[in-house]
Amino acid sequence: MNVRTLYHTARAVQELVATERESDVSRSLRRRLWLWRRGFVSRSDAVYDLDPETYRDYVSDYERFVRTKRINGTWSVALSNKLLFHRLMQPFDDERMTVYGLIRDGTYHPIDDRRDRREVTDGGPAASGPIGTGGPPSEPPQSSAHPRETGNAAQRVIDRLEVEDRLVLKWVRGGGGNNVLLCSRTGDGYRVNGDRYPESAFRSLVADLDEYLVCEFVDQGPFPTALYPATPNTIRLITMYDDELGEPFVAAAIQRIGTTDSAPLDNFTQGGLSAAIDLETGELGPGARPPDGDGVEWHSTHPDTKMAVEGERIPGWQRIRATVLEMADACPFVPYVGWDVIVTDDDGGFTVIEANSYPGLKSIQVHEPLLADDRVRRFYERHGVR
Known part of the structure; x- marks a missing residue:
């Protein structure tokens, strides 16, 4: 096993141990030892039907945290x-969500042009029509002449919310619903994951984000x-x-x-x-x-x-x-x-x-x-x- 694999295995085990520590499921020491020898944490014991006859049919927590990480x-x-x-999903454009931009070090970097398309004609951008008119979709108001001006992320997100009303900001890495911010515009400010934010607080929140994607809010059917x-x-x-x-x-x-x-x-x-x-x-x-x-x-x-x-x-x-x-x-x-x-x-x-x-x-x-x-x-x- 090389150094890189050892490092990632150690990180995965740390994650597994943290999961056990955060569990609110009470188990005797004897039961916990039985579970750990078979690769399970206490939370799984409360969810699965674990006994000497059935546990082998389950992918254990150890196998999930440590071994499935290596599959890809x-x-x-x-x-x-x-x-x-x-x-990677570009060939399946109809099934992709729109990613408007990336926030990095307070700067907004445009990513997707499917909703912000500008056709270059005669050396300049074509005019944009309003949403729903059959022409190219409207651009959000621009806060500066250059879309990558340092420190413009908060204004760019606010501009986008003026057009979309709702956005999703999520960390480029990580899963499980962690570091996902559901943002919406209200009459007197903004909401983030249901909490009210006045404009100044919302600007501070966005300005402090790093490596976050600004994505469309997908309306479910x-x-x-x-x-x-x-x-x-x-x-x-x-x-x-x-x-x-x-x-x-x-x-x-x-x-x-x-x-x-x-x-x-x-x-x-x-x-x-x-x-x-x-x-x-x-x-x-x-x-x-x-x-x-x-x-x-x-x-x-x-x-x-x-x-x-x-x-x-x-x-x-x-x-x-x-x-x-x-x-x-x-x-x-x-x-x-x-x-x-x-x-x-x-x-x-x-x-x-x-x-x-x-x-x-x-x-x-x-x-x-x-x-x-x-x-x-x-x-x-x-x-x-x-």
């Missing part, structure tokens, strides 16, 4: 760096909105590349649904629901909620809105699954991907929010252990996870 090798950066992933309107409700699909058959496959998929506990996001670990998706029909199972202590809560209807969850079907599921597999097939050098997508209409339209190189598995395996599927087990064995 040097290409993991294509997923962990959200801007590189955005570029009628189906995810009906599940819970107060949060974006994303689908997580895990794809694996089968080297023997030379094709990717969907190993598992869940519909994540926000709650009052998880808002403004839909994260399972923060109290959101996870409903298993039937890979053939798109039908949802009951929503699982992480334990407050011991035992997973199961909900056939949403605990806040009382809307049905179990038995509902994702509209356009066949197209969603087929398109995600097409994306995975275009990148066989990245064999292991956790895709986060938002359904945008009832015809199978969707937008990819991001992708993960070693996706979290609790919200997946709460429904059934991944290794119970022989094809999934073979994939993990081929890549040294098992």
Whole structure:
């Protein structure tokens, strides 16, 4: 094992230890030792059905944090760096979210021109028409003659919010919903993740950000909105590349649904629901909620809105699954991907929010252990996870 691998393994173990320390699940020392010898933390004991007969069917926390990190090798950066992933998905432009710019050291760097397109004619930019007129979309007001003027990030974000009303600011690296800021414009200032900010405080917040992407806020379609309107409700699909058959496959998929506990996001670990998706029909199972202590809560209807969850079907599921597999097939050098997508209409339209190189598995395996599927087990064995 080389120095680089040792370093990353040590970092992964540190992350695993931190997860155990942050767990609010009480376990006896004897039980904790039993779990640790098998690679699990206490939180997983409360989510999974772990006993001497069943634990071997689950991808353990050690395997997830340490070994699945290695599956994509040097290409993991294509997923962990959200801007590189955005570029990688360029052939699938209809399914990409717009990335307006990058904030770095207080400076705004334009990235995507799909909403800010300027056609150069006769040596100069063409005029832009207003949104909805059929012409090129309107430009936000420019705060300076040069878009990369030092220290202009806050003004550029404010200018963009004048056009879009809502934006998502997210760190270029990292996942799990951490470091994601949902920003909106209000009559007397701004909101960030539901909290009010006067303009001066909002400017300070943006000015202090570093390595953050300024992204469009994707409007979800009628189906995810009906599940819970107060949060974006994303689908997580895990794809694996089968080297023997030379094709990717969907190993598992869940519909994540926000709650009052998880808002403004839909994260399972923060109290959101996870409903298993039937890979053939798109039908949802009951929503699982992480334990407050011991035992997973199961909900056939949403605990806040009382809307049905179990038995509902994702509209356009066949197209969603087929398109995600097409994306995975275009990148066989990245064999292991956790895709986060938002359904945008009832015809199978969707937008990819991001992708993960070693996706979290609790919200997946709460429904059934991944290794119970022989094809999934073979994939993990081929890549040294098992």
